[in-house]
Amino acid sequence: MEKYYVAHNGIQKGPWELSEISLKLASKELGWNDYIYDQKTEDWVLLLEFSALTESFNKSFKNPIVEPRKVKAIADPEKDRAWYILKQNNNYGPFSKNEMIQMLQSKTLFEYDFVWRKDQDSWKRLAEIPEFSPEQIKSLYHSWDGDQDGEIFFRRRHARAHYSSSLVVHDRKKVFKAESMEISAGGAGLTVTNINFSIDQELYVHFRPSDQVPAFNAVCKVVSKSGDKYGIQFLTISAIAKDSISRYTAKAA
Structure with missing residues (x-):
């Protein structure tokens, strides 16, 4: 059986058979973000x-993705949900694919994210x-019919503008200092160092006056x-603040 070397925490280990590597992954002795030496490509790749x-x-x-949905042979295959x-x-x-493009546009999906499809x-x-x-995205945009069902390229609901302000962020446990990069009536872009917030995490934010x-x-x-930069969506905000932001972004545009 073929054996492989694995790099864990910067240390080369092995060689092991794939069955041994699978057991070490299951026991958390190895992680999926460790590297394995691929003899075919003569390069180290993530497990x-x-x-x-x-x-x-x-x-x-x-x-688990045990039996992924088969891609159907339909008139518009781009509407089929096949991507993870x-x-x-x-x-x-x-x-x-349409949903993936929308997520790219809204910056909830990035070029460095991992994706998978059955093929x-x-x-x-x-x-x-x-x-x-x-x-390909540019070509699809230019060939898009704005009247067709299921718009791929949507207009932003809220205008955005550059906005520099100091903030205080609270995650129900600790308080952090932050800086804003941009703002809209629907959310903002922040820079927060020395903390790792997770997607969908709820935060309480105080924007200081400007x-x-x-x-x-x-x-x-x-x-x-992305790194120390975060995009946040406003869940609760006062009508006065929302109106002030809308007037500011409209003027900045």
């Missing part, structure tokens, strides 16, 4: 990207999928993250 372990990886989720997304070590989906031999970063290349918008409080939900 979750290694095709021989894809089936095991799909079964490792709380919501990896976020915070959990799988989400299946989603249609792939392993999980791949979105940037590696040809049909989601910038050229020349454009008075001080206000908001109950928010994390909808996207």
Whole structure:
């Protein structure tokens, strides 16, 4: 049986057979973000990207992908939900291509996120999928009929504008200082260091006053993250604050 070397916490271990690696993954001795040396490509790849372990990886989720839905031969295959997304070590989906594009546009899906479909031999970063290349998305946009059902490219509900303000963020346990990058009546972009908030986590945010918008409080939900940058959606915000933000973003536009 073929054996493989694995890099765990920067230390090379092995060689082990795939069955041994699977057992070590199940016992948490190894993690899916560890690296395995692929002798075919002569390169180190993440265990979750290694095709021989894809089936095991799909079964490792709380919501296992055991028998993924078959892609139907329908008139508009882009409406078929066939894509799965990896976020915070959990799988989400299946989603249609249209939904994936909308998530890209709303910045809840990023080029560096891992995605999978039944016809792939392993999980791949979105940037590696040809049909989601910038050229393909641009081509689809130019060929899009705005009157067709199920809009792919939607208009932003709220205008955005650059907005620099100091904030106080509370996660029900601790208080953190933050800075805003942009704002809209529906949410904001923040920079928060030395903390790792999770997607869908609820936060309480105090925006200090600025020349454009008075001080206000908001109950928010994390909808996207990239390093120390977070996108938050306002769940609860006063009508006065929302109106002030709308007037500011309209003027800034």
